[in-house]
Amino acid sequence: xxxxxxxxxxxxKAPLKVWVLAPQLITQxxxxxxxxxxxxxxxxxxxxxxxxxxxxxxxxxxxQTYVGVIKNIVQEKSxxxxxxxxxxLCDGDEINGTPGVSVIKLLKKKTWYILVQMIIFIIxxxxxxx
Numbered sequence: 001x002x003x004x005x006x007x008x009x010x011x012x013k014a015p016l017k018v019w020v021l022a023p024q025l026i027t028q029x030x031x032x033x034x035x036x037x038x039x040x041x042x043x044x045x046x047x048x049x050x051x052x053x054x055x056x057x058x059x060x061x062x063x064q065t066y067v068g069v070i071k072n073i074v075q076e077k078s079x080x081x082x083x084x085x086x087x088x089l090c091d092g093d094e095i096n097g098t099p100g101v102s103v104i105k106l107l108k109k110k111t112w113y114i115l116v117q118m119i120i121f122i123i124x125x126x127x128x129x130x
Contacts, residue, residue: 006055017082019056019073020045023090024060035096057083061090066099069108 025036042058061069073077076082086107092098 014077014080014083015055016085017057017076018085018087019048019069020058020087021057021069021090021103022058023059023092023100024062025092025098026062043120061099063094063097063102064097066090066103067106070103070110074110116130 010013022038022041023036025032025035025084038058045056045058059069073086077084088107090099090103092100094100094102
């Protein structure tokens with residue numbers, strides 16, 4: 001089903017804020033820790049959102065914290081502070097203690113955000129330097 005593209009500015013006058021939800025698992029297993037090491041990713045997100053002049057937040061989430069995190073995102077939107085766009089990197093599975101499908105289900109239930117797992121394409125105004 002094809003839908004016409006739209007600009008995010010058509011949805012809200014509030015400034016845009018990107019929330020990057022990243023799974024967090026605290027373990028003593030080096031093999032598992034490797035897959036949850038985002039130390040190289042964070043500076044990349046920082047650079048791009050800085051260049052685009054977009055507010056953003058790197059938000060680690062666990063099975064214990066994802067409900068509160070999503071509540072905060074919804075609250076910011078309802079107060080008109082920001083218009084949120086969520087990049088959900090949580091691809092874990094709840095059986096092994098990492099957030100995954102539970103995050104997607106709650107985002108769908110609490111919000112109407114466009115959900116994209118791992119990759120997102122957003123039409124934004126080009127930065128001044130391009």
